[in-house]
Amino acid sequence: MRLLLPTRRPVAGPVRADNSLADLVGIACHDLRGSLAAVYGLARTLSLHPDIAQRGELVRLMGASAQQFGELLDDLELVARIEADWFEPSMAEADSIGLAQTAAVEPSDVRVAVSGEGASILVPQHAPRLLARVAEYAALRGGREDIKLVVHGSLLELSPISRATGRALIENENLPIAVAATVALIEATGGSLRVDDQRLRIDLPTPSVGG
Amino acid sequence: MAEDTRFPQLVALACHDLRTPLATVYGFARTLTRTELDEPSARYLQMIQAASQQLGELLDELALVARIESGRFEPNVTQTDSLELAQSAAAELSEERLVVSGEGAPVLVPLEQTSRALARLAKAAARHGGHEEVSLVVRGPELELSPVSRSAGPVVLGEELRELSAAAAVALIEAIGGSLQVDGERLVITLPNK
Numbered sequence: 001m002r003l004l005l006p007t008r009r010p011v012a013g014p015v016r017a018d019n020s021l022a023d024l025v026g027i028a029c030h031d032l033r034g035s036l037a038a039v040y041g042l043a044r045t046l047s048l049h050p051d052i053a054q055r056g057e058l059v060r061l062m063g064a065s066a067q068q069f070g071e072l073l074d075d076l077e078l079v080a081r082i083e084a085d086w087f088e089p090s091m092a093e094a095d096s097i098g099l100a101q102t103a104a105v106e107p108s109d110v111r112v113a114v115s116g117e118g119a120s121i122l123v124p125q126h127a128p129r130l131l132a133r134v135a136e137y138a139a140l141r142g143g144r145e146d147i148k149l150v151v152h153g154s155l156l157e158l159s160p161i162s163r164a165t166g167r168a169l170i171e172n173e174n175l176p177i178a179v180a181a182t183v184a185l186i187e188a189t190g191g192s193l194r195v196d197d198q199r200l201r202i203d204l205p206t207p208s209v210g211g
Numbered sequence: 212m213a214e215d216t217r218f219p220q221l222v223a224l225a226c227h228d229l230r231t232p233l234a235t236v237y238g239f240a241r242t243l244t245r246t247e248l249d250e251p252s253a254r255y256l257q258m259i260q261a262a263s264q265q266l267g268e269l270l271d272e273l274a275l276v277a278r279i280e281s282g283r284f285e286p287n288v289t290q291t292d293s294l295e296l297a298q299s300a301a302a303e304l305s306e307e308r309l310v311v312s313g314e315g316a317p318v319l320v321p322l323e324q325t326s327r328a329l330a331r332l333a334k335a336a337a338r339h340g341g342h343e344e345v346s347l348v349v350r351g352p353e354l355e356l357s358p359v360s361r362s363a364g365p366v367v368l369g370e371e372l373r374e375l376s377a378a379a380a381v382a383l384i385e386a387i388g389g390s391l392q393v394d395g396e397r398l399v400i401t402l403p404n405k
Contacts, residue, residue: 024375028375049252058239061235069229069233076229177224
């Protein structure tokens with residue numbers, strides 16, 4: 001059984017409060033991560049004990065849930081950092097078709113069919129996972145189990161997107177935290193999103209623009 | 212969604228999303244503890260349960276602040292005696308001790324949330340002041356927490372964000388019409404009585 005460690009990021013020291021919820025969320029993520037690390041470490045230790053072997057599936061699911069919790073915390077912290085202007089993106093150069101293909105094989109409840117031609121783009125950490133969450137949200141909210149992701153250089157097109165889903169994405173309305181984090185991240189790194197004729201068009205920054 | 216409420220609402224939704232995997236961890240740990248297990252597995256599971264509970268409490272506090280920030284906080288206030296409230300807060304603490312004395316008076320507060328807030332402030336005063344024990348003297352609607360060291364003062368006033376619990380406690384007390392101020396080595400907490 002393999003349990004991956006949840007992401008842990010360096011945490012800033014004490015923060016002067018300016019009544020900013022974003023500051024508080026940063027502290028909350030730190031506090032929550034402390035307890036989560038205990039849960040995770042103990043679940044991992046438990047999985048190695050012989051008397052647990054027969055009940056290994058429960059422990060594996062506990063570990064998977066703890067990992068999901070960690071990812072949600074990462075997303076919440078990311079939005080808080082962007083909101084509080086603390087965000088310093090660590091961007092790496094990548095190929096857009098490679099990003100799309102990696103996103104398509106992320107664990108998901110939907111199938112993502114990738115096609116098109118890539119180009120050099122700049123991507124931040126966690127980009128494939130976040131793109132996968134957007135694709136999953138767009139498909140499931142539109143009542144579908146699959147979705148197309150067509151790559152045109154630095155432009156990624158997800159389709160079909162229902163009118164309600166498009167509106168929610170553009171107006172940032174009641175989005176799951178991973179999707180809200182993706183929208184915020186794309187905008188904070190110089191990219192953009194727009195909905196056009198049942199397609200969500202995601203323009204990603206390129207080395208010449210973003211670099 | 213209006214810009215000033217967008218982020219608090221997002222935080223509230225995030226708290227909701229975070230509860231789902233947490234419920235899985237807690238539920239499975241609970242199920243496993245009902246089966247026969249050798250040591251140290253049983254002890255580890257108890258620790259997982261305790262950590263999960265703590266995570267749930269932290270999420271409650273974060274969700275509370277998000278509701279307050281977005282103007283959607285509607286406290287369910289009840290008239291209670293301030294001394295009983297302080298005693299209830301003392302009972303919530305485990306590692307740190309809170310010694311309660313004084314004379315109570317009727318106050319109008321959300322009971323559980325205020326009791327927890329007082330406990331969290333006492334814990335922050337003890338932890339950041341390096342004390343194992345702090346005292347809470349009740350004078351009607353005013354509660355005096357001491358000693359509050361120079362380093363603990365900004366934390367229990369919510370001016371320096373070091374822990375979520377203390378900041379959430381301050382947000383709650385202010386949202387229900389109470390106030391907090393540091394006077395020397397005391398934190399004076401005034402609870403609403405109307």
